[in-house]
Every structure is written in structure tokens, then in C-alpha cells.
Amino acid sequence: MSGHSTVERRGPSGRTTALGPVSRSGQPTAQASRQPSVRTSTRLSATPPGSAPGRRRGGRISRLLGSSVVQGVLILVALVWITPLAGLLLSSLRSEQDNATEGWWTALTDPSQLSLDNYSALLRDSGIGAAFWNTVLISVPTTVLVVVIAALAGYAFAWLEFPGRDAVFLVVVGLLVVPVQIGLLPVAKLFGAVGLFGTIAGVVLFHVAYGLPFAIFLLRNYFAEIPREMLEAARMDGGSEWRIFSRLVLPLGRPAIASLAIFQFLWVWNDMLVALLFADTGSQPLTVALQSQMRQFGSNIGVLAPGAFLSLVVPLVVFFAFQRHFVQGVMAGSVK
Amino acid sequence: MADTVTVRPPTVGSAADGKRRAQRRKRRLAVVFVLPALLLLGALVVYPVLFSFGRSLFDASGDRFVGAANYAAIVQDPATLKAIRNSAIWVVVAPTLLTGLGLLLAVLTEKVRWATAFKLVLFLPMAVSFLAAGIIFRLAYEQDPDRGVLNAAAVAVHDGFDDAAAYPTARAREGHGLTGGAGGPYTTTSTVRPGGSIGLGFIGVAPDALPAGAKAAAGPADAAGASPAAGTAGAADSIGGVVYLDFAPGGTGTPGRVDPGEKGLPGMTVEAVRDGRVAATATTADDGSFRFAGLADGDYTVRLPAANFEAPYQGVNWLGPALVTPAIIGAYLWVWTGFSMVLIGAGLAAIPRDALEAARMDGATEGQIFRKITVPLLAPVLTVVFVTLVINVMKVFDLVWIIAPGPVQEEANVLATRMWLVSFGGGNDQGLGSALSMVLLLLVVPAMIFNVRRFRRSGA
Structure with a gap:
């Protein structure tokens, strides 16, 4: 963990009281009560140093291949996660009739279905x-x-x-x-x-x-x-x-x-x-x-x-x- | 400030006096600071726990002391037992899946550059209320593949493997050469020899239910002649023919004959059968024509297997009684995976790189490193994620309440929803409801002890 400006605010005993996600070995936690670790570790951008691809020399090709598979899997997961939310948004912009007859995904190819009528009515x-x-x-x-x-x-x-x-x-x-x-x-x-x-x-x-x-x-x-x-x-x-x-x-x-x-x-x-x-x-x-x-x-x-x-x-x-x-x-x- | 009083050295008596006064003031101040919180907690949290315990020992009306009878009723009432069973499924399945999924994704995201964006996407549902998540997934789980995205995907995948067209409503014209009951299979009543041709007329298919590519049917008589559709000049070793919709809009045609305006039925599987064995198989073209080539001489019957008349695959009944709990757990996973992934990812980032x-x-291979080093070092974080999720899952209410449709509510009930129904939702048995809420509390106590001990150990 990088030193943080809040470090000096720790108690004299350096005690780290936490009921929540904390481990005795001093691993980072998601506990807002532990200022230094929290702020660095639960940021979504907590990419650890040295985790960039290509940190090892050998097997670059297999690594590259593996990494593209990983990328593919993660893109798929992200799409799966976005889809339900997109479904709600598009459904909310379509008329009752459209929603009753066809899925919201048809609006992706036919944007003319979309309008704010539902919202104004609501x-x-x-x-x-x-x-x-x-x-x-x-x-x-x-x-x-x-x-x-x-x-x-x-x-x-x-x-x-x-x-x-x-x-x-x-x-x-x-x-x-x-x-x-x-x-x-x-x-x-x-x-x-x-x-x-x-x-x-x-x-x-x-x-x-x-x-x-x-x-x-x-x-x-x-x-x-x-x-x-x-x-x-x-x-x-x-x-x-x-x-x-x-x-x-x-x-x-x-x-x-x-x-x-x-x-x-x-x-x-x-x-x-x-x-x-x-x-x-x-x-x-x-x-x-x-x-x-x-x-x-x-x-x-x-x-x-x-x-x-x-x-x-x-x-x-x-x-x-x-x-x-x-x-x-x-x-x-x-x-x- | 109070300490400054003792610095002055006046007479011993007044110093002690002042000290006591200062201490009293300090205490009074502390009381002022703590009192609002303690009053609220006492009246709205501590008192209800005691009240619920007391109330759980009385009957539905609250007049008669029944001892542990309400607790006994919990294990006797089938609906409540089902809720307990469902809660057990939830507590075992959801945290396990979430911890596993979070670990997997946390490890994978370490390998890509856009990890931040990915985590953002997965964490997003944490901002969404269970009510909204419930509505989102009611939409996604919609049974009709034309409306629910999950079944649309399921049908697309299914039809990708098995793309034969199906005509569930089609039936043969009576007395025009085909026998067989509704739903197939249909067989020709007379036989046909290679070089010949045959027309198979069906009715009962609405014109707008025809596949988009269906073309006007080519008459079987033409097949003997020079129709390009049914093949040129009937080769001596082949049987040609047409499967068509024996009905033209306007109803002017003659039954049993291909009339102008009548369309072929594409995608039908047709079999040439000789002596009970299938000699050749063909699929009808867009104009309904088919042709068996390379047949040995002999008498053949033509058969349309039942698969042609099966109802098309309609996807999974997600919210039916059998799958409703797994389906709701799926929605829960959507909400909470980001949480477990981010927490485990933070633990992962803290593992010493040199190890x-x-x-x-x-x-060591990546697999060995994962099993022998990463997972053991992550064990404390994984435990925390798991325990936290157990506590949350135990109390799940909104998601079940919203997603489970009325008729299967009973199949989907968990402790919290059952407790609500018993106490307020028509059951009106507050004795039993209080007993259920006490059970809920007791089930959370182990997690509470785990948390408090962790808290004390780390030096409070």
C-alpha cells in the first residue's frame, strides 16, 4: 500500500479496530475506519503494481493467447451485466403496445420506437x-x-x-x-x-x-x-x-x-x-x-x-x- | 479544560471538590452526547427484541400464554418449513457462488488493463434497489421468448442447434392421400415409384405463421414436366414432390391440388420409406418441393415425421415453481458479484508479489500458484466475504417479494417473507410471526459473535 496523507492520523498505538472486513495480517480491507489501507485498496482502480501483462519473459505467445481469452471472457461477463439494465432502460422508453408484442432489443435496430411518453405520463x-x-x-x-x-x-x-x-x-x-x-x-x-x-x-x-x-x-x-x-x-x-x-x-x-x-x-x-x-x-x-x-x-x-x-x-x-x-x-x- | 483545574494548587479540599465537580460535568456532557443514540436504540431496537421474545410465547390473539407452541408450529407448518428449506438453499448457494465468482473475476481482472472499467460495470448494481433489480429481472425472466431476453437467448441457442421449421398447427387434408393423427407423423396412403411425384397438402397453418421465405408451391404435376423447382424431367431413380399449404387466401382453390397462390411449406423433413425402413430423407425447399434421389426401384411411401409438427421450443419457465428460487438467486448474484469481486480484488492486491x-x-504453474499460494493467503478475506454475505442473504426479502409471481410466492418464500406474510399479510398470527423473527435473529447470532470477536481481537 502506498503511504497516504492520512497515515499520520492513525492512533499512537497504530491500532486498527475493525469489525468488518479486516484481517490480522494487515491485509487491506474495505473498512472505512482504517484510513490508509481503505483508501488505496478499495478504489476500483486497485491494480497492483507489476500485474501488467508481459511481466515475465517466457511464453509470451501463450500469455498473449491466454490474455485474449481472458479479455473475451470479461467482455462477455460485462455484457451480461449490462444487458438487464439496458433492458429496463429501453423498455421504459417504449410504448405499452411495443412492449407487449416484441422484446426491447428490437428497439436497438428500430430506434423510432423510443420516446419519453412513458415518463411524461408518469x-x-x-x-x-x-x-x-x-x-x-x-x-x-x-x-x-x-x-x-x-x-x-x-x-x-x-x-x-x-x-x-x-x-x-x-x-x-x-x-x-x-x-x-x-x-x-x-x-x-x-x-x-x-x-x-x-x-x-x-x-x-x-x-x-x-x-x-x-x-x-x-x-x-x-x-x-x-x-x-x-x-x-x-x-x-x-x-x-x-x-x-x-x-x-x-x-x-x-x-x-x-x-x-x-x-x-x-x-x-x-x-x-x-x-x-x-x-x-x-x-x-x-x-x-x-x-x-x-x-x-x-x-x-x-x-x-x-x-x-x-x-x-x-x-x-x-x-x-x-x-x-x-x-x-x-x-x-x-x-x- | 477540566484538567487545568487540578493544576492550580489551592487547599486540598477544594481541589478534590473541583475535581469531582469537573468529573461530574464531564460525565453529564458524555450523557448528552450519547443519550439521543441510546434512547432511540433502546426504544426501537432493544425493546422490540424483548417484546418479540415475549410475544412469541403467546397465541395469535396475544391473550393466551402458549409457551414454545409457536416454535413447535414453525417446524410443523408445511409452508413455514418450505420457507426454512428455501432459506437454507439461499444461505448455502448464494454466498458460495458469490465468493467463487468474485475470486475468479478478481483474479481475471488482474490480467487486463481495463480492470477499472470492468469493476465499475459489475459494481453498478450495488447502487440499484432490490425493487428495481426485481423489476429488471421480472422483465428478463419473462416466459414469452418475444419479450423475455433470457428465453429469447435460450430459444436462439436451441434453434441454432435444431433449425428445422415446425408447424404445430398443421394437419393433413382428410381424404387426400395422407393418414395420421394431429401432431403427426403423416404417411401417404398410396405408394409411389421412382420417377413419380407426389403432392402433400396441409391445412391449419395461418398465412402469417408461414416462414418468411415461403414461396408459391410448385405443382407436383409440373414435376413430371419441366418445373425447375421440382427438378427436371423426373429422373428415373428419384421421387419428387411438394409439401404445400392447401389453402389460398380467398378460398378459391380445389382441395388436394396445388392452385395458384398456394404456398409451399419450407423446412419440412420428408422421408421415403420402403418396407418400414427409411430409404432417403429430404428437406423441403422454399417452394415446398423436395426430391429423393438415387432410389432403387420399388414401392415407396412418403412420411412426414412428427418432429415437423412439434410445438417450437419456447424457452425455460424461469419463474415456475421448480426454478423460481434459483432464478431469484441469479438476480441476487447480479447485484452482489461486484461487491465480492472488489473486496477479494483488494485482498489480492495485498498479496506480496515476491512470493x-x-x-x-x-x-510453478499458474494453477499451482493459485491453489497453493493465492487462495491460502486470501483465506481471511474470503471468510469475511462469505460471512458478510451469509448475514445479508439471511435477511433477503425485497427480491423474493418482487420477483416471485403471486401463484408461486409460496414456493419461493424465505424466512423473512414468510415472517411478513404470517404477521401482516393475511396470516395475522403475530405470535407465530414473532417466533419467526426470533428464529431469524438467532440465526444471525453466530455471525454476530464472529464479527464481535474479530472486532475485539483487533484491539478495541
Whole structure:
């Protein structure tokens, strides 16, 4: 791994705490809490040095042949991976009639089939448009709340002394694997009692609670890597804990916070299960609105395909805009 | 800041006092920092676990304590058992395939220059929601080969090996020289000798169901004459003829005769049979004509084998009861392969190059290097990928919910979907539903212990 500018931020013990993908031998991991290794290793462009073709002299011809076979296989795999997505996109641009009679691939030779009619019809129909905004109204506040609450707690678990700190932290880590399904029924009753059932606030609160264990775990480990001297110097200078937190810890933690925020946003944006139960028709996000259309699958591809594509656009934009943080976030979040 | 208090040396009493006060302040501050998180976790995560456990000991209405009866019901209820079986299939198959596939692709991508682009493509589905992935694959798995891309490919491959045209609806005109039931085979009632010719009329093929290349049929009578289509001046050792659609649009033709406007049936397999043995085989041309050449003298019957009348291959019923779980696992692979590949690729990049080079110097083959060096060194990463996937697979819900069509939902159910159906989807047995969610939790606990121990070992 190449040395990285974040190396000096490692804790004095050089400890590398991680619950996720980490190996004791110091192999790279997808753990955003280990700054140096993560940033180099989970980049998609992690081509190791010396892996370029032709590093060995002998058997160049067989190597060349082998490499073209490998290239062929990989091109084929990539095509297989692209095809379903292309199918959705093209289907979403064709009329209901075309979709019912012929496959979407006929549009490749006959582009005149394609039009944006489905999309304009979809946006005119208030249901899907409203659901899109509900999705935004659910995922943005959830992301902000998770980051803020987890950053506070993570800092406290890492740097504030209080009795039972490590035990409580372990319990929080343990909660990491409580499946969302456990919470559905009890929290539904709870929300029903306080009037949160069927509201966007209810969906948000549920998501925040189930996002917290991972978020706290991630940020606490990241914050713990901040050198003690740095914090102590700030305390000597008379900075209050609030000041230290907001002026020192948060900026230093930005890489981990970015990964966390992207992961959390994506998680909630793509969720269906939680909203299926906790949202009513007025507060349902895109995923729930679309799944209710699945029953008549086949006759309403003109709604489902553009709807699904609409729900994809935001994650795809995030993916391409923040590629590295995206991969780190997804990798780190996979422990969830 | 608090520490500065103790630096001042006033009276002992007030120093201790100040220290205590400072400590109290610090604690209060810590509580403020942690409290929002703990409140939410307590109310919405810890309490539900306890509640679910308690609720799982009561019956459907929640009034009667039934002890472990709900847990016993899990293993007695056939639908729930099926969900458990499916979950077991998922947990074994999906992580294994994903780890293997990820390893394979990670090794292969090391050998190409455009690895970054490739990884990008495979990682892309991680951004896609399971709902969208479900819709994408419902489209791809569509049964009709004219609509579902997978069956279109399956049919194309199948027909590539077996391209005979088939006329599943065709049947012979009654009383015009052919016997045989619907679906074939058909045989001529009279025999024909070399040098002769024969016309075989069929009906029941819609004009638009004819292959695109079908041409107007050449009359068998012409075959005796000078029709170029049926061969010139009936060679003495051959039998010519035509298989045609004995129906012209407008219905003006005479049954049993090739009339103007009637078309040949191309691609039919025709056999000349003598004494029960096939003496020659031919395939009809675009105008429906065929010719058996080089026949010994004798009486032949002409037969059209049943294969001509088989329904065309329609592809695989992906979402039928038999294949629905493998099909959904396939969609899951599409989403998660990029994850496992990127993670394993990161591990691969960290393997010391000199170890590999040294092995190569010693003459080890790439296969040996892979098995003896790469895989053992990657074992920790592979374990992490596998465990992570097990946790995720255990909780899979959306994909099954979306892809499985209503009628086969029961065949595709996994624990999470079954739990939903029992608790909310009409089952309304919250006792059993809570028991199922507890089972789900218990199944994830080993993975949790694995993760927490790994976490503690690495020095928390």
C-alpha cells in the first residue's frame, strides 16, 4: 500500500479496530475506519503494481493467447451485466403496445420506437411523482440524523470517560445484526400508540434507529484513530468539548462521515420493507408505490419500467459522482 | 479544560471538590452526547427484541400464554418449513457462488488493463434497489421468448442447434392421400415409384405463421414436366414432390391440388420409406418441393415425421415453481458479484508479489500458484466475504417479494417473507410471526459473535 496523507492520523498505538472486513495480517480491507489501507485498496482502480501483462519473459505467445481469452471472457461477463439494465432502460422508453408484442432489443435496430411518453405520463400521474418526493423526504433527514447522532455518540465512546463506556459500546455493536424484521411488529404497535404510524416521521425514526449501530461503530473507530496529543492540545488551549467536537473531530472525520452518509442515504433510498409497513399511501416512497403495481406485472410495464428507472437515477448519480466514497461506504456498510 | 483545574494548587479540599465537580460535568456532557443514540436504540431496537421474545410465547390473539407452541408450529407448518428449506438453499448457494465468482473475476481482472472499467460495470448494481433489480429481472425472466431476453437467448441457442421449421398447427387434408393423427407423423396412403411425384397438402397453418421465405408451391404435376423447382424431367431413380399449404387466401382453390397462390411449406423433413425402413430423407425447399434421389426401384411411401409438427421450443419457465428460487438467486448474484469481486480484488492486491514471483521462478504453474499460494493467503478475506454475505442473504426479502409471481410466492418464500406474510399479510398470527423473527435473529447470532470477536481481537 502506498503511504497516504492520512497515515499520520492513525492512533499512537497504530491500532486498527475493525469489525468488518479486516484481517490480522494487515491485509487491506474495505473498512472505512482504517484510513490508509481503505483508501488505496478499495478504489476500483486497485491494480497492483507489476500485474501488467508481459511481466515475465517466457511464453509470451501463450500469455498473449491466454490474455485474449481472458479479455473475451470479461467482455462477455460485462455484457451480461449490462444487458438487464439496458433492458429496463429501453423498455421504459417504449410504448405499452411495443412492449407487449416484441422484446426491447428490437428497439436497438428500430430506434423510432423510443420516446419519453412513458415518463411524461408518469410524472403527470401524481402518485409516482409524490412518491418520489416522499423518498427524498425520508432519506435526506434520515441521513442527516444518523450522521449527527452517531457522530456525537461515536465521539463520546472514543474520547469521553464515563462509567460502563466500553460495555455499552459492545452492546451497541451487538445490536448491529438485529434484523430489521424484529422491529416491525413491536415498533408498529409503539408508533400506533403515539400516532407516528403511517407518517414520514415514523419511517425516518425507524430507519435512524436501525442505522445507528453501524454508524456509531464506524465513526467511533474512526475517531479513535485521532492522535491523543491533538485532542489534548486542543483541551489545553481551553476548547470546550463541543468546540473540539465541531472544529476538530468532525473535519478530521470527514472521509468516514462521507462514506457513512452515502451508504446510509442509499440504504434508505432503496428500502422497501420498512416503508411497506410504516408508510401509508400518502407517505409512501417510490419503492412501495411501485411494488403495489407488481400484481399486474406485464400489462403495466409502461409504469413499472420508467418508475424503476426513476428510482435508479439518484443512486446512479451518487455512484458516479462519489465513486470512491461510494465503494467505501457500501463495503463498510456490508457488515450491516 | 477540566484538567487545568487540578493544576492550580489551592487547599486540598477544594481541589478534590473541583475535581469531582469537573468529573461530574464531564460525565453529564458524555450523557448528552450519547443519550439521543441510546434512547432511540433502546426504544426501537432493544425493546422490540424483548417484546418479540415475549410475544412469541403467546397465541395469535396475544391473550393466551402458549409457551414454545409457536416454535413447535414453525417446524410443523408445511409452508413455514418450505420457507426454512428455501432459506437454507439461499444461505448455502448464494454466498458460495458469490465468493467463487468474485475470486475468479478478481483474479481475471488482474490480467487486463481495463480492470477499472470492468469493476465499475459489475459494481453498478450495488447502487440499484432490490425493487428495481426485481423489476429488471421480472422483465428478463419473462416466459414469452418475444419479450423475455433470457428465453429469447435460450430459444436462439436451441434453434441454432435444431433449425428445422415446425408447424404445430398443421394437419393433413382428410381424404387426400395422407393418414395420421394431429401432431403427426403423416404417411401417404398410396405408394409411389421412382420417377413419380407426389403432392402433400396441409391445412391449419395461418398465412402469417408461414416462414418468411415461403414461396408459391410448385405443382407436383409440373414435376413430371419441366418445373425447375421440382427438378427436371423426373429422373428415373428419384421421387419428387411438394409439401404445400392447401389453402389460398380467398378460398378459391380445389382441395388436394396445388392452385395458384398456394404456398409451399419450407423446412419440412420428408422421408421415403420402403418396407418400414427409411430409404432417403429430404428437406423441403422454399417452394415446398423436395426430391429423393438415387432410389432403387420399388414401392415407396412418403412420411412426414412428427418432429415437423412439434410445438417450437419456447424457452425455460424461469419463474415456475421448480426454478423460481434459483432464478431469484441469479438476480441476487447480479447485484452482489461486484461487491465480492472488489473486496477479494483488494485482498489480492495485498498479496506480496515476491512470493508469487519466487514461485514462478521455481517453475510453478499458474494453477499451482493459485491453489497453493493465492487462495491460502486470501483465506481471511474470503471468510469475511462469505460471512458478510451469509448475514445479508439471511435477511433477503425485497427480491423474493418482487420477483416471485403471486401463484408461486409460496414456493419461493424465505424466512423473512414468510415472517411478513404470517404477521401482516393475511396470516395475522403475530405470535407465530414473532417466533419467526426470533428464529431469524438467532440465526444471525453466530455471525454476530464472529464479527464481535474479530472486532475485539483487533484491539478495541
